[in-house]
Amino acid sequence: MELVCVRHGRxxxxxxxxFQGRTDVPLDAEGRAQAQALGAHLRAEHFxxxxxxxxxxxxxxxxxxxxxxxxxxxxxxxxxxxRFGEWEGLTWEEIVERHPDLxxxxxxxxxxxxxxxxxxxxxxxxxxxxVLVELTARLRPDGRGxxxxxxxxxxxxxxxxxxxxxxxxxxxxxxPASIIRLSGDGSLPWTLERVNEIAPPLADSATVAP
Numbered sequence: 353m354e355l356v357c358v359r360h361g362r363x364x365x366x367x368x369x370x371f372q373g374r375t376d377v378p379l380d381a382e383g384r385a386q387a388q389a390l391g392a393h394l395r396a397e398h399f400x401x402x403x404x405x406x407x408x409x410x411x412x413x414x415x416x417x418x419x420x421x422x423x424x425x426x427x428x429x430x431x432x433x434x435r436f437g438e439w440e441g442l443t444w445e446e447i448v449e450r451h452p453d454l455x456x457x458x459x460x461x462x463x464x465x466x467x468x469x470x471x472x473x474x475x476x477x478x479x480x481x482x483v484l485v486e487l488t489a490r491l492r493p494d495g496r497g498x499x500x501x502x503x504x505x506x507x508x509x510x511x512x513x514x515x516x517x518x519x520x521x522x523x524x525x526x527x528p529a530s531i532i533r534l535s536g537d538g539s540l541p542w543t544l545e546r547v548n549e550i551a552p553p554l555a556d557s558a559t560v561a562p
Contacts (some may be wrong), residue, residue, distance in 0.1 A: 353491040355513075355534040355542070356394070357499045357506050360405075360413040361386035362528040369443050369459070372502075373436030373470065378408050385553065386529035387413040391420030393551030394498075399423040401490055402498035403483075405431040405505065413529065414500035423498065430479045434462060434504030437469025460525045462504055476508040484512050488538055506532055515541035524548065 361383030365372050379387060394417050404414035406427040414425045439447050444459035457464055463473045487497050499509070503526045510522055513534050524547055526532070531549035536542035 353488070353493055353536055353538060354496040355487070355499060356397070356399070356496060357501070357509055357532040357534065358390060358413065358417070359503055359506055359526050359528060359530050360409040360500060361390070363409050365441075366528050370441055371436045371439045371443075371447070373433050373440040373467075374407070375440045376407050376409075379412050383409065383528065384412070386551070387416035389551040389554050390529055390531075391416040392554055395420040397421065398496060399498045400492065400495040401487070402426065402500070403428040403431065403487065404500040405429075405433065405502060407432055407502075410500050410502065414498070417498065417500070425500075428483060430483050431499065431501040431505050433502035434473070434476045435471040436467040439467045439470065460503075461523065462507070463522065473504075473508065476504055477511055480505060480508040481512045484509060491538070493537070510544070513540070513542040514544065517541065519544065521547050
């Protein structure tokens, strides 16, 4: 069985590296193009199911893939991005300016910081874990599921799927519209097959057919 985990396409806040969290920022023009490219890239793959965060940037990305592959997408609020509280709308530089104690940390290492008014990484893992269990139960041995979410959630999925192992991939910056592939037999840990798989861009005149 396989899980294809997709990070949503780019938003205007991604472009300037602002923390988004639960703020419902839509895809920008580049993000919409990335979503269409993902649809074309994944068109030939059969999905037994597709679930997505209910934030609009993830929903739009999932719908582009669903239109191409013919799968029905179901919203799953537990796949919303990590809640960043007072940090949402700020860049890492602005956050460090307000909190100098974070100067030695990395913007892409939520395992080592707790946003003011936000979630811990462990809390994100705790809400993602039952989702993974439920989705695994729906997969046939040769089945494939699609999950569309966010960078923080995908890192949490990795930790849970790898049974708590602090794999090197947890420190990798996940690109907008990137794909993580996991394979397994229904038990933990899953096998990490690929990180940051990117769909080739479509030609300007190309469209994804229904």
